Amino acid sequence: MDVYISGTGMTKFGKSKDSLEKMMANAAALALEEAQLERVDAIYIGVMNVEEFVGDSNFATFLADTLGLSGIPSTRVETASSTGAGAFQTAFYAVTSGHMKNVLVLAGEKMTHLPTAKTTRILSEVIDRSERRYGTTMPALAAMIAQKYAQEFNLSLTMLENILAQVAIKNHSNGSINPYAQFRKVITKGDYLKSQIVSFPLRRYDCAPITDGAAAIVLTSEPTDVKVSGIGHATDTSAVRHRASLTSFNSTKEAALKAYAMAQLNPSDIQFGEVHDAFTPFEIIGTEDLGFFPPGEGWKALEEGATQLKGRLPINPSGGLKSRGHPIGASGLAQLVEIVCQLKGEAGEERQLERAEIGLAQSIGGLGNNNFVTILERSDRRRIMKEGWRLDYQPELKVSKKATNLPPPESVGILETFTILYATQEGFRSPLALGFVKTKTGDRVMACNPDYHSPKVLTMGKKVSLKMKEGLYVFEKLTLWNRLKRRFKSPQKSQPQSKP
């Protein structure tokens, strides 16, 4: 059974005085009004961490009651930062099954009321425990991925900086004309360069902000002007270091494969996209993973202006997570609200895209390990179905593997990528150097060093020593002095001591 969209709604994103339930009720009211419904068959609620951000549990029930819809089935769905997309796809199955006719999907998050270090700590809980205990944050992992991307595709630090700045500038420009955006201001390269470094090389303008907001969509089995054409969902390893590739996300590729196959559409059919730019490098990687551009060439398309509002494949016409804001649970659904808005030609004179018959949204859960791809389409679009349609998207799915041989307490390896994290979470020293070290066995370990305060002293691809200190691997540059220390150290010290 086909599934359509009969109503959408969202609050202005930003710092809000409203409670989470009030924001969500406001978004729901708009969507229900547009759908001309007073009741629905079920509600799917997307909130990532209402327990720690707000201190509530049993939130699906509370929301149904707040909406005046007490009695109606209400279920909470959560997939980390892709929660809004997760709730949408869960609701999709309920409607397409034929068991439900009209379903409300409602997603939101309230975050701005807590101190930033606490919010950072809560957000860091999506990171695999084994990497989180190093004090790693989401921006830190994104920064390490950005550095690796630059190295893999031979971009100098200045080039990388320029590319990331362009993502931020483009998305702020789009956001500046979006009435729902948190930041309605254009930024210049100068503004970008002046912004604080969160985790080298990522600046504040590379990271989506902390935001309050809510979004709502009504799904229905009755034909409307917007149809759900394809959905896809996939996970990836919990720990980032277990992945074969650090510069692309398998979970996006696998989700996209499913969505394209279901929609019988190819990447070249997509006219515009909302791509999860929680960090600017993720927009570049996203456009490659989705098959819009070849691996390592997303940044070129950006530089050529292809992804601009007036480009041939506009990306994040809403301003993206970067400029519209990122209330975690809501973002995946807000992307879809934007796609619907564009498909219906309701984005306003300045922001409305010329070609808007098929749009795609990609939402990232956690550090790229619970991703969704959703394709929406105008129902009146004439599909020129070719005989023997064939998917021409064949992404390389690199097989992940877990470290099988952990290095001994004292060892050496190659510093594959690193970051200097300045905005540490509650309970961790700042700055903090974090890196992935590739060992002789080909395994990757996370390591830290709180004594390196500048990115200038570290080089990717160089040998480093690894030592276990208080259960954490600490990496150190192999300077002449360190090498000598290692060589002349008494051999007993590197052996486990037997008890006296």
Added chain:
Amino acid sequence: MDVYISGTGMTKFGKSKDSLEKMMANAAALALEEAQLERVDAIYIGVMNVEEFVGDSNFATFLADTLGLSGIPSTRVETASSTGAGAFQTAFYAVTSGHMKNVLVLAGEKMTHLPTAKTTRILSEVIDRSERRYGTTMPALAAMIAQKYAQEFNLSLTMLENILAQVAIKNHSNGSINPYAQFRKVITKGDYLKSQIVSFPLRRYDCAPITDGAAAIVLTSEPTDVKVSGIGHATDTSAVRHRASLTSFNSTKEAALKAYAMAQLNPSDIQFGEVHDAFTPFEIIGTEDLGFFPPGEGWKALEEGATQLKGRLPINPSGGLKSRGHPIGASGLAQLVEIVCQLKGEAGEERQLERAEIGLAQSIGGLGNNNFVTILERSDRRRIMKEGWRLDYQPELKVSKKATNLPPPESVGILETFTILYATQEGFRSPLALGFVKTKTGDRVMACNPDYHSPKVLTMGKKVSLKMKEGLYVFEKLTLWNRLKRRFKSPQKSQPQSKP
């Protein structure tokens, strides 16, 4: 498309040294082995509050990875204490939609590692904020409901005590022969009477314990020996005091209506049930809400032995939440594992039911406001479909209403029900008297009084005074002294003061 069950698994419930993910992985391995599957199309994870119990987020991803199923779509579903049933029903839609063939439903909770007062605080977060801030706990609300039930159906305190004891004794007896149960011991009336009062009149033996555990089920579109016949889900008001009835749950009735209609079965067709006995009075109320017995007569059926293992309608052959244990997220799914076990005749010589072709499970989320009913059936059962099948279950659905006129800061009302809570949550004085007071406008307010330490001083149905203190209503008995105080108090004091 019909949906079947191809595998089940669960851990022994109780205090476990295993981590949450290990328990869940063990349960999943058993279910996948039985289903003879190495991969599935999707995973639905049920955990209620992994954020606060374990300190993790993005748990659906982590679990998929732990299972060695990284890549496969994994979504977390949550509906408070019915989470396991919620995950099951969500997965049901995915399979019945035809988009997925084999889906793993996996639910669990890890609770025993925290101090009890902290666990109680976390569990209390499922209660509506307006009632939670009084220090109310789940046992306290259940106790107030038990008292009200006794009053409504003219049961003396001794009779009530005897009924509740019988539920506990029956379920402990069943659990004593269930290898998966937390408490494998029979208890006597003497044991029951010796057990500590948690919240008057509920004793420790009236409350499901704090438990670690996990359960798993594989759903499939390929016919197997057990079929999902009917599912139903409904919510109710977030606040308990907004309900028209305190002695039955609309959410169970509405969920049951849907499940019976879908299965084309009547309550009289059900041969055995797993009924959410997080508190002993809830088993009695549950059997009435499900249409097994008329309102106010569930306790008679219990006394007659109807719900015993050898009775005509065995309830909680597993031992129920009471004796099998209640790892919150897992319980709703563990009930279904038991139903499947009985349907397949695999419950073992002692516990296997004679008639086990159709079983029903009812799961309660929060304080009766996110409830599920699921009916499973043997696929080989010969259905004698009557011409013009008709649902003969017509429960009274009492319309809830929110208080519209809050009483003034000083007022009087009727003490509708009360409890003395001894096992308070973190940050609250013990003991604490809590009650619902019905005001002149017919509205119900929650009120407290930390100075009443014994249930003997309070009487249901008597007039009490209400005063607002630090934002909470405090109730006081209208003794002669209190009445005199009220009469001779200077009138200004009861009026809001204008600023000097």
